[in-house]
Amino acid sequence: MGSKGFSRRDFLKFGAVGAAGAAAAGLAGCAPAATDTAKGDAAATSGGAVETSEAVIKLTDSMPTWSFMVPPEPIADDQITETIENDIIVVGGGMSGFTTAVSAAEQGAKVTLFSASSAPISRGGSNFARNSKVMEELGVKPFDPVPFFYHEMRAASFAVDQRKWMRGYNNSEEAMNWMIDIARNAGLEVIMERDNTFDMGPNYAHAFSTLGDSSMVSTGQQGAVEALEAKAKELGVEVIYDTKAEQLLREGDKTGRVTGVVASKIADGSYVKFVAKQAVVLATGDYSTDKEMLACYCPEALKYVGFEQKETDYNTSFNMGGIYGGDGQKMGLWIGAAWQHAQAAPMYQGGWGGSHEPCGFHMGLNVNTRTERYQREDISAPYSAHHLLSQPGNIAYGIWTPNYPQAIIDKGHEWYLFGMDYTLPAKTADEMIAMWDEGVEKGSYFKADTLDDLAKQLDLDATKLKEVVARYNEMCDKGVDEDFHKNPDFLVKIDEAGPFYAATNTCTFMTIMGGLRTSANMEVCDENDEPIPGLFNVGCMIGDMYANEYNFAIPGNSYGINCLTFGYLLGRDLAAGKFE
Missing domain, CATH: 3.90.700.10 (Succinate dehydrogenase/fumarate reductase flavoprotein, catalytic domain)
Incomplete structure (x- = not known):
């Protein structure tokens, strides 16, 4: 039997309970309902109900799929009104996107960054690093990683990618000192915020402040992103706003290299093609405002964010109950990327x-x-x-x-x-x-x-x-x-x-972490864990970094590791031709 699509309207009729049950029954495909074959195999009682012992959902290739997994029709070449070509195309104007762009440009790479937002965007402001020059100046001692990381891996049921965790931790000091120099040159103060002491982890995080005091603890990230934007422009990075990524371009019917992105201009809906000679880097954020994706990957969060599907505001700096709609994750799935191995990690706060x-x-x-x-x-x-x-x-x-x-x-x-x-x-x-x-x-x-x-x-x-x-x-x-x-x-x-x-x-739902399957080098991978040539991602959409829950045991781990450290490392790796 052919695969059946599952629309957002169908989901809203289906309801959260049904969606949650279906997702649990068909985790591999997040299937919302049984196939016709499975329905036919289940005998009905005289009252029309299906006996529990006879209701069998068969997990086959013909399982129905969620509508967000179904690729749209390709945007035709005759609809393209502009083509922009560069070595590296970065999609997303937040901390991770700008960090990657600046790091690569510093090493001589030619970079174009475009974003659906109208300006650099951020939220929060805590940034972890194992150590830094600011910590040394203030006498803040690094924490002991040995007992903590065992505790943290247990909290994630050992379902996360330890290679990424350790690569991020081991390189975080270098990345943070690099960012401190950029921030200070832009007139920002880098301060240390205090955090919890009882989880064996660090009781500190770095924060960027235009005021130099506690009034910007955990809220000063916008200054850091604006400093990175200024540095990017100084280095010749082409920065384009109000342009939303729509589809990735991949050669060979989902078997070859990712060569670019087709995007739409928010002002008039016209299409522009971004051609990447070397790499496309996705830095598009989370998927917490797409309720169908939540029903598939994190159904427990649905009732805390509601059922109304709202239009994504790409200029939102902070919003409880969801931020972005999974643009990058969906584009990746459409060209053959796999979803992460680990279960979803919602970010709750009490x-x-x-x-x-x-x-x-x-x-x-x-x-x-x-x-x-x-x-x-x-x-x-x-x-x-x-x-x-x-x-x-x-x-x-x-x-x-x-x-x-x-x-x-x-x-x-x-x-x-x-x-x-x-x-x-x-x-x-x-x-x-x-x-x-x-x-x-x-x-x-x-x-x-x-x-x-x-x-x-x-x-x-x-x-x-x-x-x-x-x-x-x-x-x-x-x-x-x-x-x-x-x-x-x-x-x-x-x-x-x-x-x-x-x-x-x-309990307040803030966002959800993860997405596409990702190597320790930020390569987006397919179902066989093989990197898709030319495609990378950074930031909170990195797959298999968190499981069960984002627990804040390392304050600022997402900004400090997913965005800053991994963006810094990826930019340098791309500029050095590591993946060619």
Whole structure:
């Protein structure tokens, strides 16, 4: 039987539950439904239902495919109004695209970069490197990679490409020092932001700032990308905006070299052909706004981003709930690229209320909406957020009293908030209490004189809350978490005298990582793991870098490794003719 297409309209009728089930049943092809053959083999009961024991989905070459996998008709040559030729064509005007272009141009390569955006684009601003000249200037010591990377590979079920991880880590210092020089020459300050200390990984990341202080921690990437754009133009890189990639060009009916890209001009829809003598580099970002792709590769995220398919805004700098529509991933699939081996890695973030860690939720007592303690609380905000997906309403609360911050400090833990850099002192207990009281006035925290009142504010069962607090305090007195076995440092009694504080923890979907199967040298590969000649990708679309979840255990790993280090290395490799 022939393959059947599955349209976005069909998907919306099919629903998230059906899509998720179909994706699970046919992971190899992300098939949304069984073949006609499989349907015919399944006997129906008198009521029209199919018996479970008889319902067999046969995984064959004739499985239906999702509509985003079906290549569009090639854009005819007579529709092309302009042709631009160069050695290297980079598609995408963000951090990874500009890094690749500048790195290659510095070594003498001729580069054209075009982007659907109207200017350089970025979001966030944390950048990891194992070490750097800025770290040495500030006395920030590198972390120990030996125990951490074992822990990190386990967190990804050892499903990720360790070659890429180690190549990125080992070359990150060189790449970061290169970027620091570019940033400083452009008038930017490079500062070190503080991050979590309890995941064995680095508690630091590099940030770029036009102000030179913490006000731009995790938000200053735009300055870095604009500095790279200026450097690119200085080196003679041809930079073209408002031009959207539509189709890759490959010789030999999906067997030969990728020779270019056909793109459309956003202003008038006319087509321009970019011819690459040497390489096409995709740097087009994630696929989180294509709901059909999410249904195929990450169905659990669907209900957190909604079902309405929105038009992609290529000038969006930051947006919770999805950013781009998978343009590069789809173009790659259409010419024979394979999808990554690992399962999708969504990027979730949780609340940060009441935590002494910059990227963590409160590590004392947490309860769900059924007034139950449901987890060990000494985990990062992304892990805590992911766990909320299995909790009623996907909401939980952290609860504590004013003795909590000093108890944490007395146990040797410094108190830092998200957005603090290495030049700022740790917060004191009094400062935290004052901040929470201010948050109560703004509605971002809860405060009550009694547990009954707190339960009412949180819509919890007051009797159960008192029982949970009593049990928690009992374990605090023992110094042992007998229920969930968390670090006893974070067993701090709830003071029965009050007042009682609370913060809400929720799960926010930010984006999704990965895409096309990618070698350690950033070559896009086919189903046999063979590189497709002339085609590369960088940035968050690199396949098999993350699995299960992007957990922030290395703060700024995507920018520092996927975008900066791999873009830097690929640009040099292309200029040196490594792949010819």
